[in-house]
Amino acid sequence: MKKNILYIIMLLLLIGSSNQLQAQKRELSLTDALEMAKQGNKTLQVQTLEEMHSREKTRETKGGLLPNISANAAYSHYFDKQQIFLPGSFAGTNKAVQDVAVGGRNTYNGFLSLNQPIYAPGIHRLTKAAVINEKIENEKTAKLKSQVALQVSTKYFDILMMNQQLNLLKQSLQRNIKALNDSRSLFAQGRGLKADTLRSFIAVENLKSSASYLNNNIDVSSIELKRLIGMEDPDEIKLSDNLDFDHKTNQSEFYNVDEALKIAETNRNDVNIQELTINFQQKKLQAAKAELLPQLSLIGQYQLQAQADNMNLDNYTWPRTSFLGLQLSVPIFNGNRNNSLINQENIRVQQEKIRLIDLKDGIKTELAIIISKWKEAITQLDIHQTTVKSAELNYQMMEDRFKNGLGSRLELTDAELALTQSKINYLNAVYNLRVLHVELQHALGLLK
Numbered sequence: 001m002k003k004n005i006l007y008i009i010m011l012l013l014l015i016g017s018s019n020q021l022q023a024q025k026r027e028l029s030l031t032d033a034l035e036m037a038k039q040g041n042k043t044l045q046v047q048t049l050e051e052m053h054s055r056e057k058t059r060e061t062k063g064g065l066l067p068n069i070s071a072n073a074a075y076s077h078y079f080d081k082q083q084i085f086l087p088g089s090f091a092g093t094n095k096a097v098q099d100v101a102v103g104g105r106n107t108y109n110g111f112l113s114l115n116q117p118i119y120a121p122g123i124h125r126l127t128k129a130a131v132i133n134e135k136i137e138n139e140k141t142a143k144l145k146s147q148v149a150l151q152v153s154t155k156y157f158d159i160l161m162m163n164q165q166l167n168l169l170k171q172s173l174q175r176n177i178k179a180l181n182d183s184r185s186l187f188a189q190g191r192g193l194k195a196d197t198l199r200s201f202i203a204v205e206n207l208k209s210s211a212s213y214l215n216n217n218i219d220v221s222s223i224e225l226k227r228l229i230g231m232e233d234p235d236e237i238k239l240s241d242n243l244d245f246d247h248k249t250n251q252s253e254f255y256n257v258d259e260a261l262k263i264a265e266t267n268r269n270d271v272n273i274q275e276l277t278i279n280f281q282q283k284k285l286q287a288a289k290a291e292l293l294p295q296l297s298l299i300g301q302y303q304l305q306a307q308a309d310n311m312n313l314d315n316y317t318w319p320r321t322s323f324l325g326l327q328l329s330v331p332i333f334n335g336n337r338n339n340s341l342i343n344q345e346n347i348r349v350q351q352e353k354i355r356l357i358d359l360k361d362g363i364k365t366e367l368a369i370i371i372s373k374w375k376e377a378i379t380q381l382d383i384h385q386t387t388v389k390s391a392e393l394n395y396q397m398m399e400d401r402f403k404n405g406l407g408s409r410l411e412l413t414d415a416e417l418a419l420t421q422s423k424i425n426y427l428n429a430v431y432n433l434r435v436l437h438v439e440l441q442h443a444l445g446l447l448k
Helices: 002-022 030-040 042-065 121-188 194-229 257-267 269-290 337-403 409-443
Strands: 025-028 068-077 082-087 097-102 106-119 236-239 295-308 320-329
Touching: 030 042, 030 121, 030 194, 042 121, 121 194, 121 236, 121 269, 121 409, 194 236, 194 409, 257 337, 257 409, 269 337, 337 409
Parallel strands: 025 236
Antiparallel strands: 068 106, 082 097, 106 295, 295 320
């Protein structure tokens, strides 16, 4: 019996420890989340591989300027000997042209060939274009890191805001539960109205519903945040930062639009990408024009060959042939395809220049909107700070009136609702400032 009791106690301890492990939460700061995203985000991993692919593409293009050396070997068996045609007098016949069987039925041929470009302007310019394309991919990676940082920061702030909203709702729920209990007590004593009790009950249930909805949204947002940072740990996350924000300290970062635009043009990756793209298209244009120029190559070959009617390889003779020379290729006419290609690349260059102008206009508009929203958010924050203080004072006054029998439960309920709503509005104002600050950093190209 004692052993059974001991086993039960051990089992309960194991269950308790497993539940404790399952309920364990991992603390996560915003800095930690951003660092984890740099390594674990799947989209970033794909772009990193694209960056590596562009480096290999550059190596491939540069390889066109290096020597091309190849070795070849061939064996052929002729069922009918090869035929050549000679003047009849050469072959000892009276025919004007006489066919003569030559060579062996078994032929062997092996050679080593060399081709080294000496003057190949097209390949040189394509190599420069490939190097620029590699820089474009590097900038795309940096741009994607900034976008991921913005997504992670925004999602982190979303969860922080919802957690604080949930705390406010829980506080309001406790106050409304107390109000419901008071209403039921007064109604039971015949000193209260049924409508007051019903109104308090509805308020409590609505708050429970809102809290449940927020809890679910927090769970969903946590899952999305874990996906963004590449976190595969099944443990729940607990955010260690808070939503508090000293907007006065960061006020100096909100320049006027022209100053902000200069900073953005220097730091934004998409501007760098567009400028590099223009350069890339110009190099492709130069490469297209280079196809009209002559090309010079060094060529060479070393050859071994043999022919016989038998397979006695030891008795074969292997004559050698070798040469080294220059090969000049001059384009003359190819159906105007090169001219068409040059016109196409010219059009591409013009398109990319227009895209750069449009991009800068879009950035200026984006910065103007963010700066305008920031100013409005500061105004809203000041308003809601004052509103919260007033709502707290009003609630305290209504509570005192109600306790002294001078006010009604409806007045106290309205005051409590106004207090909760004013605190939520203030929380939203702080949240807006945090998000706008991150958006500005991203718009300036300073969010890494």
